[in-house]
Amino acid sequence: xxxxxQTGLFESGAGTAVLxxxxxxxxxxxxxxxxxxxxxxxxxxxxxxxxxxxxxxxxAHEGGAPEGSAEIGFAFLLLSIATLFVAFLGAYxxxxxxxxxxxxxxxxxxxxxxxISTGLLVASSAALARAPLERRRRRTAQVRRWLGATxxxxxxxxxxxxxxxxxxxxxxxxxxxxxxxxLFYSLTGLHALHVLGGLAFLGTALLGAAAATASPRRRTPxxxxxxxxxxxxxxxxxxxxxxxxx
Amino acid sequence: xxTPPPMSPEDRRTLTIAFLIVGGGFVAxxxxxxxxxxxxx
Numbered sequence: 296x297x298x299x300x301q302t303g304l305f306e307s308g309a310g311t312a313v314l315x316x317x318x319x320x321x322x323x324x325x326x327x328x329x330x331x332x333x334x335x336x337x338x339x340x341x342x343x344x345x346x347x348x349x350x351x352x353x354x355a356h357e358g359g360a361p362e363g364s365a366e367i368g369f370a371f372l373l374l375s376i377a378t379l380f381v382a383f384l385g386a387y388x389x390x391x392x393x394x395x396x397x398x399x400x401x402x403x404x405x406x407x408x409x410x411i412s413t414g415l416l417v418a419s420s421a422a423l424a425r426a427p428l429e430r431r432r433r434r435t436a437q438v439r440r441w442l443g444a445t446x447x448x449x450x451x452x453x454x455x456x457x458x459x460x461x462x463x464x465x466x467x468x469x470x471x472x473x474x475x476x477x478l479f480y481s482l483t484g485l486h487a488l489h490v491l492g493g494l495a496f497l498g499t500a501l502l503g504a505a506a507a508t509a510s511p512r513r514r515t516p517x518x519x520x521x522x523x524x525x526x527x528x529x530x531x532x533x534x535x536x537x538x539x540x541x
Numbered sequence: 542x543x544t545p546p547p548m549s550p551e552d553r554r555t556l557t558i559a560f561l562i563v564g565g566g567f568v569a570x571x572x573x574x575x576x577x578x579x580x581x582x
Binding site for chain 2: 360392
């Protein structure tokens, strides 16, 4: 059996010696772990590589949340959004199936301008696909450019949606008109809210583009913003197919 | 430059199981809707 260490530093929880280091090492005082900011100015919180490699001589395993945890949390977020839209789409399809005429008499059809909205979102997703590629190449300016282009297209998408809503309202279709009006505005409105959230997400990624390109993480806010945006774009294609083509 | 710490295998397993449960519920719900519409119940 290994001899018991006098200091207890090398004991396991059960009191059994698990290591038997050389005597000189046992008698040497144990060095303290390097603490970030221990001898210098306070260090900013490091999340998603937000520190951007600034300062710190610390432990290699002190880079914020564990690798992989954000991905799983993000998957839960997308799943919950998908559930919300499936519930509303189910309601819409149920109402449409049980109606003799759809849209109900007197209600305008979904506007042709939805093609413009669709084109804008497809174009924005195509633009955003470049941002993660450029981040991996450590080109901050290019990352900013593609994130900015996506942001701009997203804003134009919301403006077009507002124009289409005002046009429908002018034709007399309101949320109170009938189930079609309620569900049309609910689905497109909920989607627009998620686009608005996506714009905030893209804006955050744009502001942190320099930190993201310097980050050693495999996935940064640039990747997460891109996934979210593609997801919202894909969701729109489903809505477009159901509301306009269906 | 700081590398992120790895997730412990226990955490990863727990989160994966949780995701599969929730995701399975979602897929089951969508399939139920599909069956509902396909059979005209």
